[in-house]
Amino acid sequence: xxxxxxxxxxxxxxxxxxxxxxxxxxxxxxxxxxxxxxxxxxxxxxxxxxxxxxxxxxxxxxxxxxxxxxxxxxxxxxxxxxxxxxxxxxxxxxxxxxxxxxxxxxxxxxxxxxxxxxxxxxxxxxxxxxxxxxxxxxxxxxxxxxxxxxxxxxxxxxxxxxxxxxxxxxxxxxxxxxxxxxxxxxxxxxxxxxxxxxxxxxxxxxxxxxxx
Amino acid sequence: xxxxxxxxxxxxxxxxxxxxxxxxxxxxxxxxxxxxxxxxxxxxxxxxxxxxxxxxxxxxxxxxxxxxxxxxxxx
Numbered sequence: 001x002x003x004x005x006x007x008x009x010x011x012x013x014x015x016x017x018x019x020x021x022x023x024x025x026x027x028x029x030x031x032x033x034x035x036x037x038x039x040x041x042x043x044x045x046x047x048x049x050x051x052x053x054x055x056x057x058x059x060x061x062x063x064x065x066x067x068x069x070x071x072x073x074x075x076x077x078x079x080x081x082x083x084x085x086x087x088x089x090x091x092x093x094x095x096x097x098x099x100x101x102x103x104x105x106x107x108x109x110x111x112x113x114x115x116x117x118x119x120x121x122x123x124x125x126x127x128x129x130x131x132x133x134x135x136x137x138x139x140x141x142x143x144x145x146x147x148x149x150x151x152x153x154x155x156x157x158x159x160x161x162x163x164x165x166x167x168x169x170x171x172x173x174x175x176x177x178x179x180x181x182x183x184x185x186x187x188x189x190x191x192x193x194x195x196x197x198x199x200x201x202x203x204x205x206x207x208x209x210x211x212x
Numbered sequence: 213x214x215x216x217x218x219x220x221x222x223x224x225x226x227x228x229x230x231x232x233x234x235x236x237x238x239x240x241x242x243x244x245x246x247x248x249x250x251x252x253x254x255x256x257x258x259x260x261x262x263x264x265x266x267x268x269x270x271x272x273x274x275x276x277x278x279x280x281x282x283x284x285x286x287x
Binding site: 020024047048049099100101102104105128130142143144145146147148 | 219220221222223224227228230231243245248250251252253255256257259
């Protein structure tokens with residue numbers, strides 16, 4: 001199966017979300033699926049399971065730190081997006097993947113785990129917990145939306161993210177520390193290399209051909 | 213006709229009603245998205261099984277439903 005690929009580079013969350021809505025509509029209408037990479041300026045996104053106690057500062061204090069707040073229609077609680085975090089948005093017709101959200105999420109997690117392994121980072125997914133972890137620290141967040149069995153939203157991987165911004169929240173509502181590839185490897189990581197590796201592994205695990 | 217919480221995948225037995233796109237008395241077409249349910253990592257939009265009007269909303273936001281449960285009804 002062929003899918004398209006787009007790199008939206010750095011784009012504000014609201015614009016990216018509007019593009020996501022259009023992308024979902026196009027796949028619902030029969031267009032090829034699509035893999036999208038991008039990064040966002042600092043923003044906290046509040047999912048459908050958002051709990052107030054996950055926000056540790058007021059909106060005003062958060063804005064003073066240069067961080068925006070957005071309510072979004074994805075699963076999960078609250079998370080941060082910021083430069084240095086690779087956002088992977090995946091638009092697939094899950095009717096072609098047995099209409100199985102569990103398997104779809106497991107495959108996304110597997111791509112993340114295998115990606116990190118290629119950078120010599122041992123990460124695991126933990127049943128019942130959102131995301132991918134290195135020890136007790138979270139390195140990747142996952143939250144998807146599904147409309148007419150077409151997926152949207154996806155995965156956020158902390159590559160070179162400023163981790164101090166996570167002090168504003170309880171990420172995903174968990175008492176968890178966040179980490180990043182740069183922190184674990186003790187040096188910045190080339191984002192293009194991460195993107196290339198993700199695309200390669202995604203293609204293998206989902207058995208799709210990415211048209212660039 | 214019942215709006216049923218559908219099968220979402222192997223091992224997924226329940227979901228939480230997050231949001232209703234419609235209210236009682238609204239007209240809907242078959243296939244319209246009427247209700248959003250969430251698991252811990254996914255938000256899924258449930259569609260109207262038939263055209264008609266929304267007769268009842270049985271599971272409210274925040275309430276859990278098992279796969280196969282009636283979320284609401286359409287007449």
